[in-house]
Amino acid sequence: MGQMPLHKRINWVSTIALVTTPILAVYSFFYVSLCWQTALWSVIYYFITGFGITAGYHRYWAHRSYDASYAYQLFMMFASSGAAEGSIKWWSRGHRTHHRYTDTDKDPYSTKKGLFHAHMMWMILKDTDSDGKLKGRVDMTDLNNDALVRFQHKYFLPLMLFMAFTFPTLVAGLGWGDWKGGFFWAGVTRLVFVHHATFCVNSLAHWLGEHTYDDRATPRDHFFTAIMTLGEGYHNFHHEFPNDFRNAIKFWQYDPTKWLIWVCSLVGLTYNLNTFPNNEIQKGRIQMQQKKIDALKAKLDWGPTDADLPKWDFDTFIKLVKEEGRRLIIIEGQIYDVEKFIDHHPGGRMFIKSAIGRDVTNAFNGGVYFHHNAARNLLQRLRVGVLKGEVPSQFVSKDE
Template structure:
């Protein structure tokens, strides 16, 4: 990949992904033929909609593959995914029973926490970043290790999980997204697992996984691996280790599984509701520290959806992303390689576009001065004539614009006299440092007092050059 960490460092440039230009003359873009333009302009709304559907996979699929009938009180029991619903609903009940009936042993508590993190990393570092997004490459021992841990989290095989997750990224927030946030927080968190889907998720390519022997091994043996690693293994470790079979089952097995499930489910739910969108706000993914804290570092989800093949979720050193640190550790011990990072230049573009969008929104709350096109244009002589009229106006010419300062003259920090001395004259030099070098606020405030533009309003440029004055451009041009 062009954004491999090692390749970027070895290239000696920040943008090694840019191709060499073709040694060919630049083509002049062809103007659309009148017939084509005329044809488009004469298309009816129905024809335009048909054209859109024909060329849009999501719209075409939604039209040709209607969803199942809605769930009602009469058919709800046929719409439940009973195996998954039974497991997910019984888990917390069994865990609660164990909490109230089983004594605590510190060794079991420590092992439960360790086993929680290990099986959680099987999802985040394994299923998610390695198999679903291929954000790094792993040696065969590490691949099997992560597949085994992933099975211990009981979230389906890596092939099934990755297929759904790739569809989620490809069709985010549409009806082809298997756990779309637009269907509600409950649905995106767990509802999509409890109930049969209303329609098939969108097409996703998993040919790399179907050709991966390690993934296929786990896929064939998933049920036995999941049962053994979720319940039998922790029970045996705690029982044979320090005689706490009961605690091993209820705490390291069932209670741990409840936390692993809802921790990783938060990536589909909480990460699409809580936080901000520093890279793109057109879709629901959000960045937030709390989500990162409960998902082993998967909470910087807006970044992840914009740059899904990056092995990191958190960019800054203080952001919580233990999965990123674990992958870096795997690289250090030579179990992982080809860690992928999107170029910083492209990441900055995302931040810039969102910052600019926020500034544009803020700017729309501000009243701006009138532009040249909105002002009358008068001669210097006409300006002088108007300034002598006894109509209460106090007109001053500065930088080619005529300003009515009658409502400000009494509040002028330098006093009325300084302004009165420049009425009917060009006060550009005085305003730009001849008398006082005004600050940005003064420039902005003055611009709001524009009432006309002076035709050929640069009469004093030769005087400013003679005085050696370097003009600071007026901050507001709009």
């Protein structure tokens, strides 16, 4: 199916909201005074509505990473409505699509289409087929059968307008008489910050940071993104283990959403907190570490491989030493040419010269001196052959 014409793809409701609210927020900074009570309330309400998205929309409804009491669900439903990011059903549908089709054309906010597209352009231009249907298929049975989700979806517009603008204005107005500040600061400006914090999960978390557990997709882990998004910045972990209620697993990593869910579990508001088996988590981390090590190793000269080297029996080896004057030694079945190393041997020339034409495995491994990684790595580049067969006992060095 083709794509809808550009003029039909514009989502005018989202466009007006995403353009108007920042303009009003800028107006607030210059023309609306901010008292300390309203400032504090704005910050508190930012966290309430922000957690409504991260703990509610994201980790509870979209991923079902834990179970929750009805009271908790009700609170999160109202709190998340105040973030004005669409209904639970709409938001979760898009997010599940994002996880199933990450970085593909069916990913609604794929960073492959550009960082700005992932951040907010996907909400301005509808990404649908020519028949208007959303791309991708995901299972929404659980949310379609959820009465609270259906209620919020049906009455989302009045719920959103009340929780996003009216409620914070009422608190500031009735609480300390700051009606204008309540609307512009706790309502509009707070909403802009919540919006772009969430948007950073779709953009920044797919661009900044490390591929800690897998590098086959764009999600990344970074502390800065976690700070910006109430703990959603360990996004590589999340995409690998999406049904884990945590985004951060280290005690020092910033994930207040995880802490909130856990604290609520202590009083029975949340329960059955899902965690992915640590053994499997560590496998992913170690596999990525090994991949990075392998990439670094590939840049270094490790000398020739066995397949690249000739295979000599001892008679050939000793002939090269005695008749051609080659300065060759044998260590652990490998033949080394030490011609250029004799004058640089830390233990002096004598030991190297006495080893020429002999198997000095015992001496190398502790008989004379137990050599460490530096010596063994250096030897890799001096290899010229692989020994085939046995070494006569009289040519095998003994311990010192």
